[in-house]
Amino acid sequence: MEFIVISALNGLVYGLLLFMVSAGLTLIFGMMGIVNFAHASFYMLGAYLSFTIARISNFWLALLIAPLIVMAAGMFIERFMLRRVHGFGHSQQLLLTFGIAFVFEELVKLFWGNFPVAYRPPPLLSGPAFSLFGTNFPSYRVFVAAVAIVLLGLLYLLLQKTRIGIIVRASVQRPGMVSALGHNVPLVFLGVFGVGAWMAGLAGAVGGALLTTSPTMSGEMSVIAFVVVVVGGLGSLLGAFIASLLIGLLTSFSVGFQVSLADVAQLFGYGEQARQIGGLLTLEISSMSASLPALLMLVVLLTRPAGLMGDRN
Amino acid sequence: MKKYLVSTAVAALCVFGSAAARAEPLKIAVIEAFSGPNAQTAIPFVEGVRYAIGKLNKEGGFNGEPIVVTEYDSLNQTAGAAEKLKAAIADGARIIIQSTNSAITAQISEDVRKYNLRNKGKEILFMMEGSEAAEFTAEKCQFWAFKTASNPFIRIKALVSAMKDTGKLGSKVYSINQNYSYGVDHEKAQALYAKEAGAQIVGSTLHDTAKIQDFSPYVAQIKASGADTILSGNWGNDIILFMRALGDAGLKVNVGNTSLDTTGALSAMGPSALGAVLVKLYNLEAGGKAGETFAEDFKAVIGHYPYNEEPTTAFGTLLLGEALKKVSQPGGKVDIKAVALALENVSYDSPAGRWSFRKEDHQLLLPVAVSEVSKEARYKVDGTDMGFKLLKIVSPEDSAVPVDPKCKMDRPS
Numbered sequence: 001m002e003f004i005v006i007s008a009l010n011g012l013v014y015g016l017l018l019f020m021v022s023a024g025l026t027l028i029f030g031m032m033g034i035v036n037f038a039h040a041s042f043y044m045l046g047a048y049l050s051f052t053i054a055r056i057s058n059f060w061l062a063l064l065i066a067p068l069i070v071m072a073a074g075m076f077i078e079r080f081m082l083r084r085v086h087g088f089g090h091s092q093q094l095l096l097t098f099g100i101a102f103v104f105e106e107l108v109k110l111f112w113g114n115f116p117v118a119y120r121p122p123p124l125l126s127g128p129a130f131s132l133f134g135t136n137f138p139s140y141r142v143f144v145a146a147v148a149i150v151l152l153g154l155l156y157l158l159l160q161k162t163r164i165g166i167i168v169r170a171s172v173q174r175p176g177m178v179s180a181l182g183h184n185v186p187l188v189f190l191g192v193f194g195v196g197a198w199m200a201g202l203a204g205a206v207g208g209a210l211l212t213t214s215p216t217m218s219g220e221m222s223v224i225a226f227v228v229v230v231v232g233g234l235g236s237l238l239g240a241f242i243a244s245l246l247i248g249l250l251t252s253f254s255v256g257f258q259v260s261l262a263d264v265a266q267l268f269g270y271g272e273q274a275r276q277i278g279g280l281l282t283l284e285i286s287s288m289s290a291s292l293p294a295l296l297m298l299v300v301l302l303t304r305p306a307g308l309m310g311d312r313n
Numbered sequence: 314m315k316k317y318l319v320s321t322a323v324a325a326l327c328v329f330g331s332a333a334a335r336a337e338p339l340k341i342a343v344i345e346a347f348s349g350p351n352a353q354t355a356i357p358f359v360e361g362v363r364y365a366i367g368k369l370n371k372e373g374g375f376n377g378e379p380i381v382v383t384e385y386d387s388l389n390q391t392a393g394a395a396e397k398l399k400a401a402i403a404d405g406a407r408i409i410i411q412s413t414n415s416a417i418t419a420q421i422s423e424d425v426r427k428y429n430l431r432n433k434g435k436e437i438l439f440m441m442e443g444s445e446a447a448e449f450t451a452e453k454c455q456f457w458a459f460k461t462a463s464n465p466f467i468r469i470k471a472l473v474s475a476m477k478d479t480g481k482l483g484s485k486v487y488s489i490n491q492n493y494s495y496g497v498d499h500e501k502a503q504a505l506y507a508k509e510a511g512a513q514i515v516g517s518t519l520h521d522t523a524k525i526q527d528f529s530p531y532v533a534q535i536k537a538s539g540a541d542t543i544l545s546g547n548w549g550n551d552i553i554l555f556m557r558a559l560g561d562a563g564l565k566v567n568v569g570n571t572s573l574d575t576t577g578a579l580s581a582m583g584p585s586a587l588g589a590v591l592v593k594l595y596n597l598e599a600g601g602k603a604g605e606t607f608a609e610d611f612k613a614v615i616g617h618y619p620y621n622e623e624p625t626t627a628f629g630t631l632l633l634g635e636a637l638k639k640v641s642q643p644g645g646k647v648d649i650k651a652v653a654l655a656l657e658n659v660s661y662d663s664p665a666g667r668w669s670f671r672k673e674d675h676q677l678l679l680p681v682a683v684s685e686v687s688k689e690a691r692y693k694v695d696g697t698d699m700g701f702k703l704l705k706i707v708s709p710e711d712s713a714v715p716v717d718p719k720c721k722m723d724r725p726s
Contacts, residue, residue, distance in 0.1 A: 003537050010529040114353045115577030116553060118695070128563060135536055136563035211526050212553050212581055215353075220526060220550075255518075255530035287492045289530075290521035 002133040007252045013141045015248020016148035017210065020203035021221055022228040022240045023155065024196030030235020031172045031192050033090065034082065037097040039200055040222035041104035046070045046201030047208025047217065048112055051119035059122035067201035074197025078190050101218065109215050116214035144206050151199065152241065159237070168192060172235070227293045231300045233307025242308055247293045254289040336644045338378040339637070341366070341408045342401035344421065346389035351413060354549065357576065358412035358443050359384065361626030364614050369634040377643035387411075391420040398424050402437065407649050408633070412443025412626060415495060419446075419453065426455050436649050442629040443622060447498050450676040451717035456724050459656055459675045461629030461668070463594060465495065465546055466714045467681065469502035471707035472544070472569045472592035475683035477510045479704050481567045481590055483541030485515045489531060489555070490546050492519035499546030507544065515540050523550055528558035541566055548572035553581045560585020573686060574621050580695035586686045591701055595624035596682035597692045598703040600664025607664050608692070618692055624663075629677070632661040632668050650725060665706050674720040681712040
């Protein structure tokens with residue numbers, strides 16, 4: 001019971017953080033058809049900027065300012081780089097964002113050094129929030145979850161209940177028609193890209209203190225964020241939300257399952273033989289918990305090629 | 314134009330002629346991951362080599378000539394390392410130094426073995442100055458390769474004995490390691506020596522390397538097992554994130570690890586690292602006056618106090634220097650076989666104790682330093698108020714583990 005509750009809470013927090021990063025990624029893809037490899041770089045940039053700002057002022061100000069700077073950087077990239085290569089097709093955009101990701105990583109190493117920095121939760125949030133079965137649940141984790149949920153709510157209201165949201169959603173479906181109706185579609189694209197970058201920056205600002213702030217963080221997050229987007233369905237916000245939580249819980253719970261194929265064979269009386277063969281048969285589920293999201297992606301791609309909530313199923 | 318060509322050729326000949334008159338300089342190649350994510354781990358190893366070679370050259374170099382060191386970027390890939398090894402040999406390197414990533418060490422070791430078989434009399438010597446995998450002095454041991462690093466068994470033996478002596482080893486041990494050859498070796502070593510010390514292993518986990526973002530599920534698992542001591546060989550982000558998750562959960566347990574001193578690790582872990590025990594090849598607090606002299610000298614040359622793996626390669630390369638001094642003759646030829654034979658017999662006195670090779674498997678015998686993360690440490694690291702306070706130096710005799718029977722070394726006649 002204790003393990004289930006703690007694992008569920010940890011999985012939820014991690015899943016919500018994943019959602020903050022992948023929401024922007026899926027939004028940008030759904031709208032502009034851009035597979036943005038530099039998205040996780042926005043996450044890293046957010047973490048490093050807020051680390052620096054928190055050091056010279058305070059954490060709360062950093063949380064406000066850092067994502068805005070990241071947003072500005074994102075809009076700059078959209079306006080002056082992506083828009084230039086827009087006419088040449090997807091592969092050019094893909095290569096461009098891939099290159100930008102490298103540039104960001106090297107820039108971060110140049111300015112902050114090639115090692116993790118001491119970005120930690122502020123004193124106010126570094127204590128335990130509550131205690132469960134004798135294990136402290138850190139208040140910073142609760143805070144991260146709260147930020148993600150508020151963000152989700154705001155995003156929902158913005159897209160579903162406002163005029164801007166209607167235009168954005170229409171631009172996704174029929175950009176030509178929206179343009180003909182007199183709306184400035186490039187401006188909408190710029191805005192969406194900026195908001196996507198802002199969310200990744202915010203995720204970095206809160207996530208950097210929860211996990212580590214190091215030059216490798218973008219690479220680590222990039223892979224998992226893409227898995228989330230593919231599993232959830234390219235362009236689907238709800239899909240990304242479900243996939244994030246699913247992956248968070250999956251990695252969290254699988255750690256506790258020290259079960260291997262040999263144990264299954266044991267049920268049929270072949271346990272000894274299976275253990276002697278070794279290899280895959282004795283590989284415990286817990287030891288491959290970080291690979292399970294990739295396995296999930298494979299299963300989803302085989303059964304629902306457009307993802308859980310994709311339009312084209 | 315023709316005239317110009319002839320004159321340059323003559324000039325070139327003159328240059329070569331004069332070079333031939335002097336002794337042939339010893340060329341050493343350092344093959345390391347200078348770029349990419351692994352550069353973070355690799356650079357300290359290289360700094361140690363740079364310091365040691367500088368010191369050897371100041372003391373007269375080899376055969377009266379300065380030792381020439383060239384650095385090659387392996388890009389942290391086995392294929393890249395193999396290419397760079399070829400380039401280094403073509404450039405005239407006779408000694409190869411390489412430290413990080415056991416897969417690359419295995420690649421170079423194999424290439425060196427083949428090269429030496431085919432080029433008798435022009436052999437090259439391979440110094441493995443960092444890779445910890447035990448196989449390099451077991452099934453993969455060879456005469457031309459020397460390992461100036463420990464292995465999981467040496468480290469964990471010293472760690473467990475020092476933790477026991479200082480009352481930091483409980484009775485229930487949980488072992489958590491990365492799921493590849495190094496982590497698997499660690500798991501075996503931890504099970505073996507915890508049992509020898511009278512503790513019980515209550516659980517063990519192998520997890521994906523450098524992929525886990527959140528270690529709290531593992532901490533929940535450890536808490537459920539009732540362990541009071543954790544042993545781990547994790548390095549890099551895997552130990553930082555683990556220590557933070559441990560601190561967040563408020564779990565009060567003893568921790569023993571091998572890599573708490575990676576640059577940036579202590580500052581990223583914060584106070585949750587306090588009290589954790591580190592086993593390392595050296596600690597700056599060791600050796601009294603001699604230790605201080607080494608630290609200050611290193612700082613004067615490199616610009617900071619030796620940290621992380623810098624002392625490892627500094628001493629390893631200085632041990633090589635002892636052998637070089639033995640065979641060095643002004644104006645003489647570079648005789649690598651003589652250097653290798655001398656290496657088997659020389660020793661280097663580090664401030665913490667004597668470093669020497671065991672003839673049977675070319676494993677380094679060395680004193681091992683066990684320290685605790687503490688605010689009372691003499692040298693603070695990462696700009697924090699914490700550092701590594703020396704708990705105990707485990708002597709070369711006590712830290713040594715038996716020769717692996719799988720090591721069958723072909724010695725040159």
